[in-house]
Amino acid sequence: MDSSGDRPFLIFEGPDGSVSQWTYREFDEVVTRMGATLAAAGVTAGSAVHVVLRNCPAFIAIWLACARAGVWMVPVDPTSTARDISRQVDRVRPAAGICAAGRADVYAAGVRESAAGQLTTIELTETAADVASPDVTSAAGTGLAGGDVPGRVVAPSDRLAVMFTSGTTSEPKGVVLTQHNYAHVADTMSAIVGLRPEHRWLVTLPLFHANAQYYCIAPAIAVGASVALTSAFSASQWLRQARDLSATHASLFAAPIRMILARRPADAPAGRLEHVWFAQNLGAQHYEEFTALAGCRPRQLYGMTETVAIVCADVSDPYRNDTIGPPIEGRTVVLRNPDTGADAAPGEPGELVLGGVPGEDIFLEYLDDPAATGRSLVARDGGTWFHTGDMVARVAGSAGGSGALRFVGRRDDVIKVSGENVSLTEVEATLAQAPGVLECAVLGRPDPVRDMVPVAYVVPRDREHPPDIGDLAAWSERNLAAAARPRDWHLIEALPRTSVGKVRRFKL
Structure with a gap:
């Protein structure tokens, strides 16, 4: 604080386009007031706070107040239904819940459906006004006075967060994260990009997700850099926000990048970014x-909520679109055949x-789920090994434990077509470039002759003039290997996605 106190910390573009900002010293006072608000709501060390908010300054204040007080936060999708909220509350048994006033009726309904039936709830506006005053109003209408509260010494092993996985293929699991996890990711990720105080992260992805917390905000705090936060992701406004908020760094997934390309205005300003992370195939x-x-070549990374810091990062010169690079310093990685557990054969994808x-x-465990924890965290060879469930392959020409890797997909995303491995994720990245296609998803379907075959679900770029399926099939013949070409095509209005753009394949 002594060296960063007067430096900018947070610049927030609200839903109405207004911009507010705080220095490190000013936001430290906000965190202190938020800590007092949580204490007045009955939150004590070791208890949980259920956070159901869109991107806003209060979200960051809650996170940092929890870290300071030895409390753990449970950030969840702000679009959660009453049923979702009920199940979350039953799983984490929070001391208090925090939601938006505009969605308070849904939150209250979820709490009523839970086993507890009631919960101290704080309603916020999700604007800069939430942290502009030392008072925050609870759902009951009682003012919770701000002010300083006694600090608490927290241990590195103390729980700081439980983040639910995206649930694209199964029931979401609660990933338990410690104070040490967050300190590790802050130091590791800031070092990987050479982050300096004059840098500024543009954060447009949801704060309840690991990407924004791990790769952007925690590293910024570690070195005294600043954060430009927007209330939501807007594909058509992203380039303008990067310019107007003076961002130097950003982090995205492949799906939002495709959305930005499809919806960029004709007068989009030229970018001046120095560094862009991206995940998933492009x-x-x-x-x-x-x-x-x-204005810069994006750099692909690979990481998960469970891995905390990233595992791999592209180190090509120049950066490429098709590699996640080798493991970063300090990471030990092996590729295993998911069926036999043996080392993956050369040239074959492995887990x-x-x-x-x-x-x-890496994460501590899955919340109250020793069976899932035991399947994923395996003691072997004197250490602990996390089975990610993700398939990768070595890039041609690289060898050994430090060789570059490419992302193939989740285990279920790799199918055998007449004995050949086909990555549905890679097929999707290729088909998304076809004329008239906005985005697509590809699934595997059993076939009596070929074992499995790809099937494509395509969202047209122009709904009034969708691409001809015959043209798409011809295009795939020119751009995909025979085994990877879809055998059936379906035109649909939209893909079912999580809030960060991952396709919920099971809904297709």
């Missing part, structure tokens, strides 16, 4: 188009298995 054409818009220390450089 086609070469889309990669080069976004490079021209952003990425990561060595680590639970509660330090």
Whole structure:
């Protein structure tokens, strides 16, 4: 605080386009007031706070107040239904809940459906006004006075958060994270990009997700850099926000990048970013188009909520669209055949298995689920190994434990077509570049002759003039290997997605 106190910390563009900002010293006072608000609501060390908010300054204040007081937060999707909220409350048994006033009726309904039936609830506006005053009003209408409260010494092993996985293929699991996990990710991620105090992260993805917390805000705090936060992701406004908020760094998934390319205005400003992380596969054409818009070549990474810091990062010169690079320093990775557990054969995709220390450089456990924890965290060879469930393959020409890798997809995303491995994720990245296609998802379907075959679900770029399926099939013949070509095509209005753009395949 002594060195960063007067430096900018948070610049927030609200839903009405207004911009507010705080220095590190000013926001430290906000965190102190939020800590007092939580204490007045009955939150004590070791208890949980259920956070159901869109991006806003209060979200960050709650997170930091929890870290300071030895409380753990449970950030969840703000679009959660009453049924979702009921199940979350039953699973984490929070001391208090925090939601938006505009969605308070849904939150209250969820609490009533829970086993508890009631919960102290704080309603916020999700605007800068939430942290502009030392008073925050509870759902009961009682003013919770701000002010300083006694600090508490927290241990590195103390729980700081439980984040639910996205649930794209199964029931969401609660990933338990410690104070040490957050300190580790802050130091690791700031070092990887050479982050300095004059840098500024643009955060447009949801704060309840690991990406914004791990890769952007925690590293910024570690070095005294600043954060430009928007209330929501807007594909058409992203380039303008990067310019107007003076961002130097950003982090995205492939799906939002494709949305930015599809919806960029004709007068979109030229980008001046220095660094962009991206995750998940991006086609070469889309990669080069976004490079021209952003002003720098995006750098692909690989990581999960459970891995805390990233596992791999592209170190090509120049960066490429098709590699997650080798493991970063300090990471030990092996590729295993998911069926036999043996080392993956050369040239074959294998499950990425990561060595680590639970509660330090990987997550501690899954909340109240020892069976799932035991399947994922396996003791072997004198250490602990996390089975990610993600398939990767070595890039041609690389060898050994430090060789570059490419992301293939989740285990269920790799199918056998007449004995050949086909990555549905890679097929999707290619098909998304076809004329007239906005985005697509590809699933595997059993076939009596070929074992499995790909089936494509396509969202047209122009709903009034969708692409011809015959043209799409012809295009795939020119751009995909025979085994990877979809055998059936379906035109649909939209893909079912999580809040960060991951496709919920099971809904298709």
